[in-house]
Amino acid sequence: MEQYITNGKCKKLDTKLPCWCIFQCLLRSANSDSDGLVISDHVQVTTLNWPKDRVLDWLLGPLLLIKDQMKKLEVTEDEEMCLRKLIMTSKNEKPSDWDDSGFPSDDNIKRGQLQSIIRR
Template structure:
């Protein structure tokens, strides 16, 4: 009897998960992408892959082309590598959440993305990348244009197989091109600009960037962003206190 209850519970949980995946909306894909950009952006910022100058160019001059393509492409690449390594049919965007052709949102803006991404994932799976190659791909998609074979010189990519390199270079170029198409959308631009400001505030708050190093034209904007962050944190603390009191 206990076994039957366990099976029923697992079946109910499975149906609940499938239902949740079926009901994914376009906004949830955007949320995943920008949450991934936020978390990975902090890591890349701490490692010096993303610099304060990169963020300042976005905030002060509106020059986000490099960062707005390479950071999201880095995050999607990470998704593709993990999905390929775990041999899932679709795309694993988080633990327990796999997107397939049936669960991907039927949205005019996003529906053209899924097929090419799955193809790239399958290509990577077929190449059986080792850890060194995966690490190099992450570096290359952030640092280089990947337009010419020479772009990979000195990258530390272990394989000297030129055909293999050409295949991977084509994947990175295609991925960057897809993100470039996304980056012109108003929703993308608005959310990415907000993300950049958040990363810049993070850099100041963790001590990676001092106020003395901040460009004079940005100091006023930064002060407003810091105040906004403090108010947001205070509101969250009040909400948590109210929940505890209830």
């Protein structure tokens, strides 16, 4: 990471690191069966306790929907690891970017659903 920061090659960190953090939050929230987003140990943000601000509604509302979708898909540990790798290493611009990813599930419907979640 130091190499990227000192040499000014932090393009990957500009977008992929925040995506990684949001993905981790969504996974943690989906696996913990919480009503909101688990942002740290014993702290969760729900529609009842977040500040009533239109910008936060636009940001957190879709994240809650994505969390619920991930929860219903019941993502396995192998799929989680593959998704983490895809977030950090691939461009994810088109569905064919996943062709050589080694995605563990043979279920094309689940694969497509996870792909649409990750691309958002």
